[in-house]
Amino acid sequence: MTIAETAKHLRAQDDILVITHVRPDGDTIGSGSALCYALQKLGKKAYLYNNPQFGDAYPWVSDKYVAPEGFKPQFIVAVDLADVGLFPKGFDGKVDLCIDHHGSNTFYAAETLLCAEKASCGEIIQELVKELLGKLDPAVADLLYIAVSTDTGCFCYGNTTGDTLSAAAELCYAGAANAYLNKTLFRTSSKERLALEGLIFSSLRYYSEGKTVIAVVTKEMLEKSGAKDSDLKDIASLPGRVEGAFASAVIKESEDGKCKISLRTTGVVNANKICSMFGGGGHAMASGCMMEKSCLEAAEILAEAIDKEY
Numbered sequence: 001m002t003i004a005e006t007a008k009h010l011r012a013q014d015d016i017l018v019i020t021h022v023r024p025d026g027d028t029i030g031s032g033s034a035l036c037y038a039l040q041k042l043g044k045k046a047y048l049y050n051n052p053q054f055g056d057a058y059p060w061v062s063d064k065y066v067a068p069e070g071f072k073p074q075f076i077v078a079v080d081l082a083d084v085g086l087f088p089k090g091f092d093g094k095v096d097l098c099i100d101h102h103g104s105n106t107f108y109a110a111e112t113l114l115c116a117e118k119a120s121c122g123e124i125i126q127e128l129v130k131e132l133l134g135k136l137d138p139a140v141a142d143l144l145y146i147a148v149s150t151d152t153g154c155f156c157y158g159n160t161t162g163d164t165l166s167a168a169a170e171l172c173y174a175g176a177a178n179a180y181l182n183k184t185l186f187r188t189s190s191k192e193r194l195a196l197e198g199l200i201f202s203s204l205r206y207y208s209e210g211k212t213v214i215a216v217v218t219k220e221m222l223e224k225s226g227a228k229d230s231d232l233k234d235i236a237s238l239p240g241r242v243e244g245a246f247a248s249a250v251i252k253e254s255e256d257g258k259c260k261i262s263l264r265t266t267g268v269v270n271a272n273k274i275c276s277m278f279g280g281g282g283h284a285m286a287s288g289c290m291m292e293k294s295c296l297e298a299a300e301i302l303a304e305a306i307d308k309e310y
């Protein structure tokens, strides 16, 4: 469907429930909240499905839009949600409309608005909100800015295009509190997170003349720092910051004696190929796998496998 067709379709509905994906991020939360905001402005009942993982993400964003107890939806919209396997915990209903930017979308919904060239789902919702309300106001601009900025790593990732920056500029002109949101989302960490980063950075392990950097995150480090799950966001990207690194991994000790490996590469080495050797997989530059080894043994095995690829 087009933006105009989607807007027309939504105008004809009421009692709308918006679902966000499992392990919700800023894009799905900002997009879903902005859509609820616009639909509520039109006098409709529209709420977010109470994703049980909102508490680990940005509860200060989602709280205002979560459906009240007993809300009976007539129409279900999914945002930033590519496949049924990514439904939020506890949801297994059918979806009437999906709004998404993932090229991998499996068209599981009755209708789909897919714009795969957009860096974030927020940019699609931005067009839709303009179609529905005729303009953007500061409240909705904040929600959309959260979506666009988080999915682009504050406009740093390779998915950021001129169009992304134009969309962000439009949000700033509409009153988005960009400096405040950037500080809150990207330049503020809990004490526990910073303590954990200190432990990680002071114990990095270097292999292959520094081309491979591995961080081992033990249960003891988590205990010592006091870090909770919500403090572990994106830790996989930390060792890759070392100058000269082509492959970087975080190896995290898990409860059952196994360890969980997240591998990131610059593209010189194929992360998917390496992780597939150990029963995992993912993308060429970001993959994962598990090993039933101690973290230190796993680091040696992984580093050796990567070394063969240089």
Ligand SMILES: [Mn+2]
Pocket: 027, 028, 080, 101, 119, 120, 121, 151
């Ligand atoms: Mn997204």
